[in-house]
Amino acid sequence: MQIVTFKVRALEEKIEKISKDAGISPWNGPGGRGVAFTARLSNNQTVFSQQTIVFDDALTNIGRAYNPVTGIFIAPYTGRYMFSLSVRAQYQKQVCAEIVAEPEVVGQVAAGDTEIERASASLTVVTSLEKGNEVYVRETKTWTGHFFGDGFTVFTGYLLQ
Structure with missing residues (x-):
């Protein structure tokens, strides 16, 4: 041994x-402290316009900066961060989502249609944050988004430097 x-x-x-x-x-x-999270929707979710999507199943939460109850990541340090979002619409439904790094939208994604049975989309962004800035994902459409759960809709973020 x-x-x-x-x-x-x-x-x-x-x-x-x-x-x-x-x-x-x-x-x-x-000082070598890590900041990284990956959280997913454990179940299908219907989300209304401008509502924060709460990724309730945190698979990784190094540094505990992501809150799986509120769906909000709070930057523990000033720096550059990378965020990734993958969404899947429920069968023959639509979703539109955006990553918000308060106060601005840093990325948008859309998937689905009434004619498409399975539709997914993803995006990755890099943004600079100040300590205490909030980052979250919200539905952007003027009606509701029908997000597929079971780990198909995922939000990830980590500190680059």
Whole structure:
């Protein structure tokens, strides 16, 4: 067991050295604290216009900056963040969603139609945030969006630097 522990530590040191030489940190955030989350809809959701979509099943929540009760990510540090959103419309329904980094919309996506049985769309954005800025996803249509759950609709974010 000691040999395995020694080899693992040696590999960790190599990763840290390669990362440092490349000018990146394997652990995001000041002082090596990570910030990353992936949350999904556990069930189908009907969401009204301008309503925040609450991704209730947080698969990853490093740094605890995403709140699966409110659906809001609060930036714990000033920096550049990457956010990704994948949506799937319920069968023969429509969804339109946008990522909001208060006060502005940083990306929009739409999927679905009454003639399409399964429709998905995704987007990825990079934005600069100040500590305390809120980021969330909301429905954008003037009527309702019918989002497919079961892990098909997913919101992800992490601190780049």
